[in-house]
Amino acid sequence: MLKRTKRRYVSLKIDSDARFNSQDLIDALWSSVTKLFGEYGASRTGLTLIDHDQSRNVAIIRVSLAALENVQATLASITKIGDTPAGIHVTTVSGTIRSLRKKAE
Amino acid sequence: MKRIFSDLHLRPNLREPEQASCMARRAVDLGYRLIAFKLPVNITRNELIQLRSACREAGIDLASRVDLKPGTPAELLSSIRNLRRKFEIIAVICESKNVARQAAKDRRVDLLNFPGFDFRRRFFDRAEAELASKGTAALEIDTSPILTLEGQARIRLLTCLRRDAATAQALHVPIVISSGAPSILLMRKPLENAALASLFDLKRENAFDATSKNPTHIVKTNREKLGPDFVAPGIRAIRRGKDC
Numbered sequence: 001m002l003k004r005t006k007r008r009y010v011s012l013k014i015d016s017d018a019r020f021n022s023q024d025l026i027d028a029l030w031s032s033v034t035k036l037f038g039e040y041g042a043s044r045t046g047l048t049l050i051d052h053d054q055s056r057n058v059a060i061i062r063v064s065l066a067a068l069e070n071v072q073a074t075l076a077s078i079t080k081i082g083d084t085p086a087g088i089h090v091t092t093v094s095g096t097i098r099s100l101r102k103k104a105e
Numbered sequence: 106m107k108r109i110f111s112d113l114h115l116r117p118n119l120r121e122p123e124q125a126s127c128m129a130r131r132a133v134d135l136g137y138r139l140i141a142f143k144l145p146v147n148i149t150r151n152e153l154i155q156l157r158s159a160c161r162e163a164g165i166d167l168a169s170r171v172d173l174k175p176g177t178p179a180e181l182l183s184s185i186r187n188l189r190r191k192f193e194i195i196a197v198i199c200e201s202k203n204v205a206r207q208a209a210k211d212r213r214v215d216l217l218n219f220p221g222f223d224f225r226r227r228f229f230d231r232a233e234a235e236l237a238s239k240g241t242a243a244l245e246i247d248t249s250p251i252l253t254l255e256g257q258a259r260i261r262l263l264t265c266l267r268r269d270a271a272t273a274q275a276l277h278v279p280i281v282i283s284s285g286a287p288s289i290l291l292m293r294k295p296l297e298n299a300a301l302a303s304l305f306d307l308k309r310e311n312a313f314d315a316t317s318k319n320p321t322h323i324v325k326t327n328r329e330k331l332g333p334d335f336v337a338p339g340i341r342a343i344r345r346g347k348d349c
Contacts, residue, residue: 015290072300076293079252087290
């Protein structure tokens with residue numbers, strides 16, 4: 001039987017005064033993960049942008065549990081989004097999106 | 106027991122006092138409780154007191170740190186002699202093999218730091234680690250070059266760091282992970298620094314020790330040594346005056 005892929009939801013805080021659209025954010029995430037772990041490593045992360053609140057500079061992504069540490073390293077290594085200097089900090093990690101939102105409140 | 110996370114290498118521009126207090130506040134937000142700024146050798150007592158009070162207002166403990174960049178072992182010895190009683194942390198940026206060897210065996214040196222951008226000047230080999238393991242020096246790894254370098258340069262840096270970390274662990278030399286950040290955008294949470302440490306194969310538990318236990322131990326020991334009650338390692342004055 002095919003094993004179920006375990007996932008984690010990660011809430012992010014973008015550290016910058018500028019505002020970014022979702023496309024810029026996801027481009028920065030994919031570019032960083034590909035630079036650090038290559039296309040093979042990136043394919044194992046299962047990285048998906050779930051939610052992005054542009055006004056508050058916060059976002060939620062979904063990743064595979066097996067690649068969580070790699071994704072955390074990737075997020076830490078981001079120093080700009082588009083051409084604007086920015087940092088990304090992980091605020092909460094959770095198994096379900098409901099509990100993530102509850103923790104983030 | 107709850108860990109006390111520390112970042113012993115922040116490099117604010119001290120000519121702008123606002124930047125230093127801004128970094129201190131950011132460090133608190135990121136979950137640190139102890140930080141050290143890279144201070145100039147000729148810093149006055151008043152300037153240090155001002156910095157400490159700015160950090161205390163932000164709610165964080167500041168340790169004084171000086172980075173020595175000597176050209177020769179003799180220069181290193183002379184600098185340590187003059188500065189050891191003045192600063193809580195002495196870090197040596199090892200730019201030559203002779204200096205690296207002298208720094209590793211000198212018990213007054215706390216941190217051995219190697220240039221992040223020059224891979225030919227990383228002298229942390231087995232011999233260096235053996236000397237450091239007999240002394241008190243720890244290997245300091247800055248994470249900011251990992252963030253700023255790209256492509257081949259970052260690949261080479263990670264290769265060097267992986268080798269250095271493995272050598273240090275094999276010979277029980279403590280590792281200290283610091284940010285080395287010149288601005289707040291390069292400061293990362295302890296958990297993020299631990300995740301970055303996984304890039305050079307440091308296990309999570311060891312990475313957390315490198316951002317909490319090891320740096321805190323260095324500062325605690327040195328504060329004891331610099332205190333008025335210190336006599337020798339393990340011996341301290343507990344009472345003075347006529348009732349002794």
